[in-house]
Amino acid sequence: MKRNPIKKWTLRLSVTILFIMGLLAAIVLKPCVLYAHSTIDGNYTICHQQKLDPAFIEQLRGANDLLKSSELYDPALKLSVCLNDGNYYPVVMGKIRGAAFGWGFANEVVLGCNVNAAGNYGEINGYRYNLTELMAHEATHCMEFNRYGLLHSNVFGNNHAWWKWEGYPEYIARKGRADLRNNISHLLDVEKTGNNGWIYFEDSTGVVISYYKAWVMVQYCMDVRRLSFDQLLRDNGDENAVATEMMEWYKIRQSRNKHPRSNHESSKSKK
Ligand SMILES: [Zn+2]
Secondary structure: OOOOOHHHHHHHHHHHHHHHHHHHHHHOOOHHHHOOOOEEOOOOEEEEEEOHHHHHHHHHHHHHHHHHOOOOOOOOEEEEOOOOOOOHHHHHHHHHOOOOOOEEEEOOOOOOOOOOOOEEEEEEOEEEEEEEHHHHHHHHHHHEEEEEHHHHHOOOOOOOOHHHHHHHHHHHHHHHOOOOOHHHHHHHHHHHHOOOOOOOOOOOOOHHHHHHHHHHHHHHHHOOOOOHHHHHHHHHOEEEEEEEEHHHHHHHHHHHHHHHHHHHHHHOOOE
């Protein structure tokens, strides 16, 4: 009896799709199977192709310390960190998702840049991103996934406003650069120059300006408006309205700073 060709191809297609999905799940859960080496440090499994620089572990521990300030921090969360040191996995990731310093999703951080662990930076085309802060940024995305789940994270479409989803990892990662007024002043100065879309910090690393803007807006919402990240995600405030409110706050603070004696209340209310 002749087999129905449509049924045959449907079966083959289903098996192929299941196989690919299974493979992808295995990679997401255990990406180190793709690498020559893995090194465990605390909750982190580092997947690497070449010998691991001990300085990398120090920078990763620094990133983990930054995460502890987050309301999303989960001490039981175990993450894999994949290096871009000759393995094809970050290369394929870059082809699929576009070139980036790194990606954080599910339970893994994948670095897409060339890492200089001793110098504490990742580099792409001469642009440097602080390595500790990069890993803290990407790991914060993992914490977002861990808290809100795959379907309620920004992976299949935009469940949350981009500036909140990206600004929050910057907020956690840049804890050491916490002076909001200085950060806004620096942004305004750089926007007046030919900046190529990139803004530098004092350690010669930097970030894309849109991320920097998202960071200061989240910093404003959390440190001045005192919202939690949960509250920020639920807040319906328009992005432009938040930016306008932040700039009003900034101008008032700047003028108080310039004329401290003209306002006796300022010294009492300022923190
Ligand atoms: Zn991000």
